[in-house]
Structure formats: C-alpha cells, structure tokens
Amino acid sequence: MDLGFSAAEHAFRDEARSWLAGHVPATPLPSLETAEGFAAHREWERTLFADRWSVVTWPEEHGGRGASLVQWLLFEEEYHAAGAPGRVAQNGISLLAPTLFEHGTDEQRARVLRPMASGEVVWAQAWSEPESGSDLASLRSTATRTTGGWLLDGQKTWSSRAAFADRAFGLFRSDPDTARPHQGLTYLMFPLDAPGVTVRPIGRLDGKPAFAELFLDEVFVPDADVIGEPGQGWRVAMSTAGNERGLTLRSPGRYTAAAERLAALWRAAPAGTDPALGGRVADALTGARAYQLFAYAQASRLAAGHSLGAEPSLNKVFWSELDLALHETALELLGPYGALSDEAVEAPAHGSWAEGYTFALAGPIYAGTNEIQRDIIAERLLGLPKGRR
Amino acid sequence: MRFLLTDEQREFARALDGMLGAAGVPAAARAWASGEHKPGRALWARLAQAGVFGLAVPERYAGAGRLPVELAVAFVELGRHAVPGPVVETVASAAFLTRLGDAGAAGAAAAGEWLPRIAAGDTVLSLAAGAPYALDADAADAVLVVEGDTVRRTDAHGPVQPSLDPVRRLSRPLGGTVLARDPAVSAAAAHARDLARLATAAQSLGLGRALLAATVAHVKQRTQFAVPLGSFQAVKHRLADALIGLELAEPLVYAAALAVAAGAPSAGREVAAAKAAAGEAGYATARTALQLHGAVGYTEELDLSLWIRKARPLRDAWGTPAECRTRVLEG
Numbered sequence: 001m002d003l004g005f006s007a008a009e010h011a012f013r014d015e016a017r018s019w020l021a022g023h024v025p026a027t028p029l030p031s032l033e034t035a036e037g038f039a040a041h042r043e044w045e046r047t048l049f050a051d052r053w054s055v056v057t058w059p060e061e062h063g064g065r066g067a068s069l070v071q072w073l074l075f076e077e078e079y080h081a082a083g084a085p086g087r088v089a090q091n092g093i094s095l096l097a098p099t100l101f102e103h104g105t106d107e108q109r110a111r112v113l114r115p116m117a118s119g120e121v122v123w124a125q126a127w128s129e130p131e132s133g134s135d136l137a138s139l140r141s142t143a144t145r146t147t148g149g150w151l152l153d154g155q156k157t158w159s160s161r162a163a164f165a166d167r168a169f170g171l172f173r174s175d176p177d178t179a180r181p182h183q184g185l186t187y188l189m190f191p192l193d194a195p196g197v198t199v200r201p202i203g204r205l206d207g208k209p210a211f212a213e214l215f216l217d218e219v220f221v222p223d224a225d226v227i228g229e230p231g232q233g234w235r236v237a238m239s240t241a242g243n244e245r246g247l248t249l250r251s252p253g254r255y256t257a258a259a260e261r262l263a264a265l266w267r268a269a270p271a272g273t274d275p276a277l278g279g280r281v282a283d284a285l286t287g288a289r290a291y292q293l294f295a296y297a298q299a300s301r302l303a304a305g306h307s308l309g310a311e312p313s314l315n316k317v318f319w320s321e322l323d324l325a326l327h328e329t330a331l332e333l334l335g336p337y338g339a340l341s342d343e344a345v346e347a348p349a350h351g352s353w354a355e356g357y358t359f360a361l362a363g364p365i366y367a368g369t370n371e372i373q374r375d376i377i378a379e380r381l382l383g384l385p386k387g388r389r
Numbered sequence: 390m391r392f393l394l395t396d397e398q399r400e401f402a403r404a405l406d407g408m409l410g411a412a413g414v415p416a417a418a419r420a421w422a423s424g425e426h427k428p429g430r431a432l433w434a435r436l437a438q439a440g441v442f443g444l445a446v447p448e449r450y451a452g453a454g455r456l457p458v459e460l461a462v463a464f465v466e467l468g469r470h471a472v473p474g475p476v477v478e479t480v481a482s483a484a485f486l487t488r489l490g491d492a493g494a495a496g497a498a499a500a501g502e503w504l505p506r507i508a509a510g511d512t513v514l515s516l517a518a519g520a521p522y523a524l525d526a527d528a529a530d531a532v533l534v535v536e537g538d539t540v541r542r543t544d545a546h547g548p549v550q551p552s553l554d555p556v557r558r559l560s561r562p563l564g565g566t567v568l569a570r571d572p573a574v575s576a577a578a579a580h581a582r583d584l585a586r587l588a589t590a591a592q593s594l595g596l597g598r599a600l601l602a603a604t605v606a607h608v609k610q611r612t613q614f615a616v617p618l619g620s621f622q623a624v625k626h627r628l629a630d631a632l633i634g635l636e637l638a639e640p641l642v643y644a645a646a647l648a649v650a651a652g653a654p655s656a657g658r659e660v661a662a663a664k665a666a667a668g669e670a671g672y673a674t675a676r677t678a679l680q681l682h683g684a685v686g687y688t689e690e691l692d693l694s695l696w697i698r699k700a701r702p703l704r705d706a707w708g709t710p711a712e713c714r715t716r717v718l719e720g
Contacts, residue, residue: 001398001458002391003647009390070390266718282714286641286662293640296392304393314633371622377632378625382605387620 003296005074012067013074016053020082023047028350029085031342033208038122038164041088045119055093055117062113069247069299076253077292081260091161092116092123094248096169099187103228103236112189124162124192126170126214127237129155134372136171137181137234141216143172143188149222150174152190155215160366162212163201167191171233185233189225196220206341206358247299247312249367250319252292258326258356259288261349265333277333284326291319310380313373320363320370327357392640394462402462405439409470415692421473422555426528429473430513436472437510445480445584447487450504455487457584461591461646468595468671468703471695473556475515475525477592477707481585482514482533483507488577489540489569496540496569515562516585518578522550522559524706532562535578541565554698583660585707587649590642590664593671593703597635600671600678600696604628608681618681627677634670641666661708661716668704668713675700 005013029044030037048054049063057072058064067075087093097116100109115121132139141154152172162168168190175184192199196219201209228236266273266281294315298308330353331338342351342358364370378384394402412435417428436442444460446452453459460480467476483504490500506512517523518535526532526546534541543565550559605628608619618624645663648656675697679686686693704710 001394001643001647003644005390263718278718279711279714282662282665282717285717286666286714287637289644289659289662290637290641290666293392293644294637296390297640300391300393303391314636317629318633318637371626374626374629375622377629378619382601382625382628382632384605384609384619384625384628385617387616387622387625 005070009071009074012071013078016075016078017082019051019053020078020084023051024082024084028083028352031208031355032086032088033163033204033210035164038088041085042119042122044085045087045089045117045122049118054089054119055097055113058097058113058117062109063117069302070296073247073251073253073292073295073299076251077256078253080251080253080257083257088122088161089116089119090249091125091165092121095125096123096189098248099169099227099236099239102239103187107224108227121167122161122165124159124165124168124212126156126159126162126168126190128158130157133158134369137185139171139173139185141170141172142176143174143186143221143230145174146220149220150186150188150226152188152196152216152219152221155213157213158202158211158366159214160211162192162199162214163209165192168214169227171237174230174233182234184231185237186230187227187233187236188221189227190216190219190221194219204358205361247295247315250315250323252288252295252319255288255319255322255326256292258323259284262326262330262333265330269333273333277329280325280329281333284322284329287318287322287325291315291322294318310376313368313376314381316367317364317370317373317377320360323356323360323363327353327360331357392643394458394643398459398462401440401459402466405441405463405466406469408435408439409466409472412470414470414472415695418471418473418556418695421528422558424527424549424558429528432472433474433513434510436467436476437508441467441476442479442483442510443508445483445487446504446508450487450490450500450508452483452504452508455484455650457587457646457649458643460584461587461642464588464591465595465598465642468592468597469599471556471596471599471699473525475513475523475529477585477588478516478524478529479507479512479514480588481581481707482516484584485516485533485535485540485577485581488580489571489573492571492573492577495571496574499542499568516581517562518582521561523562525558526560526562527558532565533568534562534565535574538572538574539570540568540574540578542568552702554702556695556699557702579657582707583649583657586660586664586713587642587645589703589707590638590645590660590667593664593667593700594635594638594642596696596700596703597631597638597667597671597674600674600693600700601628601631601635603693603696604631604674604678604681624681627681631670631674631677634666634673638663638666638670658717658720661713664708665710665713665717669710672700672704 029040032041052065055064056067056075059066129139143150171185174186178184196217198215200213202211204210262284334348337348340347342355417432421429441463443453444456448454486500489496513529515523515526515529515532523532531542543562545563547561552559608624609617611618641663645659648659679697
C-alpha cells in the first residue's frame with residue numbers, strides 16, 4: 001500500500017502546474033451559461049488543446065498525451081487548484097468520447113474527436129424527454145430508416161449546453177415493436193443547426209440558459225453518425241452512463257480545491273462567526289480528501305485489472321452531496337454577501353461561490369438522480385431484491 | 390501509487406476474520422460484561438498468537454515492528470467481531486511506552502519490562518489520558534494514567550461504572566506510583582492518542598461493515614406485505630447511505646495509517662479526519678441496523694446488540710467527532 005507518486009507522475013504534475021500558471025486567465029471568464037461566456041470558454045478549450053492539455057488521457061493521435069488515469073487525477077487537482085475555467089467541452093469529452101472509443105468506428109473517431117477536444121465542435125447531450133427522465137428507457141423520440149440514413153422525430157429536453165452547442169448525441173427508438181423498452185434503441189449524433197431542429201433554451205434556476213429543449217422534425221442523420229449497431233443503443237449508452245456518474249465527470253480535484261478555498265474563507269471569517277460552521281468546513285475538507293483517496297483506490301484497482309462495476313454510483317451520490325454541502329457552508333460563511341448572485345458587482349470571489357452553489361444544486365439530479373443511484377447501490381452492490389421504484 | 394492492501398495484508402485480515410468468527414466472541418463479550426474475563430483473556434492470547442499486539446511493538450522489544458497499516462487491518466477485524474477488552478488502550482500504551490523508551494526517559498525501564506509482554510499477549514494494559522475513566526481497568530494488569538508531564542501506573546481502581554455498552558467497563562484509576570515525570574511524557578501521550586484514534590477508527594469501520602452485512606441479510610430474509618423488506622425503496626436507500634459512509638471512510642483510515650507509518654507531519658490531522666468519518670459512519674450504520682431490524686434489534690438478547698451498543702462509544706472514544714473536526718481545521 002503506497003500513496004507515493006512515481007517520478008513520471010511528479011514530472012507530469014509539475015509540467016501541468018507550470019503550464020497552468022502561465023495560461024489560466026487572471027480573472028474568471030464570464031459564466032459559460034451565457035453567449036459571451038460560452039464563446040470565451042470555447043476559446044479556452046482551444047488554448048488547452050493547442051498545448052495538449054485538453055484530453056490528457058486520449059491517445060496522442062487524437063490530441064492527447066496517452067496519460068494514465070492517475071496522471072489525469074493529478075492534472076485535475078492542478079487544474080482546479082489553479083482556478084482554471086469550467087470545461088465547456090466536458091459533455092463531449094466525458095460522455096460521448098468514451099462511447100466512441102469503445103463502440104465507434106475509426107472513421108468516426110478521426111472525424112469527431114479532435115474538433116471535440118479543441119472546442120471547435122461543442123457537444124450537447126440529448127437523453128431526457130418530457131415523459132422520460134429517470135425512466136430513460138421509456139423514451140419515445142424515433143429514428144426512422146430512410147435512404148442512406150435515419151430521420152429523427154420527437155422532443156428532447158434538459159439538454160445541457162444545447163443553447164449554444166453545435167452538435168448533440170442521444171438515444172432514439174428505431175424499432176417500436178420490441179418486447180422490452182431497452183430494446184430497439186439506436187445511438188445517434190446530429191447537428192443542432194440541421195433543418196428540422198428547433199432549439200428552445202431553458203433558463204435554469206438562476207435564469208441562465210444552461211440547457212434547452214430540442215424539437216426534432218424529420219431531421220436527417222447519415223448512417224455514418226450511428227454509433228454501434230442500430231437497435232443496440234441502450235447497451236452502447238450505458239458504457240457512457242458509468243463514465244458520467246463516476247470519476248470522469250467530476251474528478252476529486254474539483255472538490256479538494258473548493259474545500260481549500262472554503263477553509264481559507266473560514267480562516268478569514270470575522271470574529272464571532274458561529275464555531276459550528278467550522279465543523280462543516282472540516283467535514284468538507286474531510287469529504288474532499290475521502291473522495292480523492294477513494295479515487296486513488298479506484299485507479300489502483302483499475303490498474304490492477306479489476307473493474308468497478310456499479311461502484312461509480314457511490315461516487316456520484318457522494319460528490320454531488322459534498323459539493324452542495326460545501327457551497328451551502330460557503331454561503332453561510334459569507335453572511336450577507338452570500339445572498340448575492342454571481343452577477344452582482346459586489347459578489348465575493350467574482351461570484352464563484354454563487355455560481356458554484358447554483359451549479360451544485362443540480363448535482364443530485366443530473367447524470368441519474370441520487371434516488372436512482374441509491375437503488376443501483378442497493379441492488380447491485382448490496383444484492384437487495386428489485387422492487388417498485 | 391498503489392493505494393490497495395497487499396495480498397499479504399488481505400490474507401492477514403481473512404485469517405483473523407476466520408479465527409474470530411469461530412472463536413465464540415459474542416459469548417466472551419457477554420461474559421466480559423458480567424466481569425468474567427477468562428474467555429476474553431483466552432481470546433486475547435489467540436490475538437497475540439496471530440500477531441496483533443506485536444504490530445504496535447518494535448522488533449527490539451520482541452514485536453513485529455511498528456506497522457500501523459497492518460494494525461489498522463487487524464483492528465477492522467476486531468471491530469467486525471466486536472472483540473471485548475482494552476485492545477485499543479493496550480496498543481496505544483505500547484506506542485506510549487515505545488516513545489518514552491526512545492526518549493531515554495525515566496520510564497524506559499517500563500518499556501523494556503512491558504513491551505515484550507504486550508507483544509506476547511501476557512500483559513493487558515489500560516490507558517487513561519485526560520479522561521476520568523479507564524476502560525476495563527478491572528481486567529487489565531495495570532493502568533497507565535497520564536496527566537501533563539507525569540505518568541503513573543496503578544493496579545487500583547474505583548467501582549465499575551456501568552456504561553451504555555456494558556462490555557466496555559469504566560472505572561476511575563486510583564493512586565499508583567509515578568513512572569516518569571518528563572516533558573517527553575506529553576509528546577508520547579499525543580502520539581499514543583493518535584494511534585488510539587487510528588485503531589478506534591478502524592474498529593468503527595469493521596463494526597459498521599458487520600452491522601451492514603447483518604442488516605442486509607435480515608432485510609433479504611424478513612418478509613412483510615408478502616415481499617422482502619429489502620425490496621422497499623426507503624429500506625434500500627438507508628442501506629445505500631450506510632455503504633457510502635463506510636466505503637468513503639475506509640480510504641481515510643488507511644491513508645491515516647500510512648501517514649502514521651511515515652511519521653508525516655500531516656498524521657495528526659489525517660488520523661482525526663479518519664476518526665471522525667469512520668466513527669460517524671459506524672454509528673450511522675448502527676442506527677440503520679437498529680431501525681431496520683425493528684423491535685428485535687432493540688433487544689439485548691440478539692447478539693446484534695453487542696455491535697449496536699458499541700458504535701456510539703467507539704465514535705466518541707479518543708476524540709469525539711467534534712474534537713476531531715477541530716483538529717482537522719488546525720491543519
């Protein structure tokens with residue numbers, strides 16, 4: 001049992017740290033959920049990609065560094081400690097790319113991955129539908145065979161980044177006559193500016209258009225944009241779902257950095273601050289450290305040839321609740337200033353606590369609600385019987 | 390970086406688990422609670438034989454060397470089986486005496502006298518440092534009492550005060566002779582406290598694992614409304630939360646053990662974080678076990694009570710969560 005890092009890992013960390021020190025914008029970019037901020041974040045992705053820091057774990061041929069999972073964890077620690085911008089390319093990188101690596105064709109990888117990693121093409125997800133949220137397999141949007149491809153019809157919703165993104169990926173029902181809802185689904189990629197696509201941005205809780213509804217009316221998609229076999233979409237998508245809720249969507253570095261900032265806030269708190277808040281700060285520090293160590297253990301197990309099975313569900317519940325508790329404590333420590341939105345001129349830390357809080361509120365909902373995750377934990381990790389949801 | 394137990398460490402845990410599972414621990418614990426220590430001391434000898442106490446004793450005192458990771462592995466198993474007795478206090482005493490011996494202080498002779506006997510399982514020690522009561526003083530061969538720069542040894546104690554966990558017998562150490570009066574005493578006591586915290590955290594983790602396993606088994610088998618209890622979502626979610634708490638506390642415990650092993654400056658903070666997290670996770674699991682067993686879980690007849698009643702004192706012994714959080718904030 002060893003928590004020490006190799007010389008190569010130290011060198012990788014140091015290289016990342018010095019690059020970040022020279023490139024991270026001195027003041028935070030505008031919120032990526034605004035048109036102006038989206039453009040600025042897209043530009044940041046280009047900067048990252050130019051020096052091969054956008055997708056460090058990808059093979060070099062696709063613009064990565066072939067880094068190990070451990071190196072990626074270290075990069076993420078440095079990235080968040082440096083206060084670097086949020087990743088507008090995240091959905092593509094953490095959800096679509098793993099699916100392409102596992103189920104895509106060489107042609108798809110050659111065509112899709114580099115523009116994804118450079119921010120040239122920003123991807124939105126198109127999973128949920130108005131009547132299909134947690135029960136995703138009940139989805140009704142269709143893909144109908146046509147010459148050379150498919151026609152998409154229906155409605156998708158809660159599509160993160162879709163207000164400003166270029167393309168989307170999701171599941172469509174290609175065979176309406178199957179015995180079970182998980183069958184007859186096909187995984188497709190499609191452009192958001194294609195004829196027949198209407199994007200209606202939806203304001204999240206603070207009004208920013210962080211997601212959108214997509215109305216699809218005979219949207220043509222060529223066969224080349226089907227991932228995996230038609231009708232096998234559920235199986236193809238589930239490899240993505242594990243990545244989303246587990247490590248790769250939310251690395252521990254995000255929380256260790258935020259917890260350190262919270263501790264700094266606590267140390268700077270005015271005399272007379274409720275000491276009980278200190279306990280919550282300690283819990284945030286401990287929780288972030290726990291998740292970091294848990295991830296190190298997972299990376300070690302993966303390196304030893306084990307698989308994680310349903311374990312990423314533990315990660316998802318833990319980081320989403322940690323994030324929320326951490327930000328709630330921060331707002332309380334900020335006292336009257338904790339009431340200010342990130343757009344307020346006087347918002348502390350350029351509004352990053354307010355923005356982080358709003359973002360954290362969604363954590364227990366997206367990527368499979370925490371209720372669904374707890375069902376998975378109980379049934380697949382503890383072996384409890386399936387029951388009514 | 391390979392943050393995984395080695396095959397040898399896993400095998401050590403499996404061997405202890407197997408040995409304790411067949412050793413009649415619940416009966417020994419019940420006897421211990423009534424003041425009958427014989428079965429408990431027999432168990433103690435088997436733990437010594439398995440090498441548990443030697444893990445806190447340097448080789449020059451006939452121990453296995455100071456091995457905090459292996460010690461944590463062992464104490465997870467002691468917690469899993471709700472082993473009675475001042476196991477934590479004895480290994481913490483070993484850490485204390487070792488430090489005192491290293492400092493060349495007046496108590497060095499005591500280190501030479503006791504450490505080989507601790508490793509062999511012949512001496513059971515309790516330790517009171519900044520607390521009014523010593524655990525199981527009535528069963529121990531001696532109690533070490535630390536106050537500031539002074540440490541006393543005593544065989545005398547006041548009447549046993551019944552505790553919420555009857556297996557944990559508390560009494561006031563009385564009188565005794567001064568073993569050492571030296572600035573090294575308080576430093577050694579701080580080190581001993583960290584080791585006690587680490588071992589207690591590991592016990593909490595193992596205790597929680599056992600409670601979770603027992604409760605999962607119960608809700609799979611117990612039927613109401615014609616379905617297993619475990620098919621109800623409210624039941625599932627409580628158990629899922631228990632698992633999350635334990636799974637995320639475990640790496641804190643082993644990282645703290647590594648920090649202690651390395652003598653890292655962060656060791657005190659890491660041990661405190663592990664203690665708070667594991668103590669809370671173990672106790673939360675006990676609450677879930679109690680709730681999901683229903684009325685039968687609220688009886689002392691069921692052996693489960695031996696685990697349920699231990700969760701709270703383990704959470705609070707050698708540093709309550711509040712004290713540990715304060716330590717975490719100190720950095």
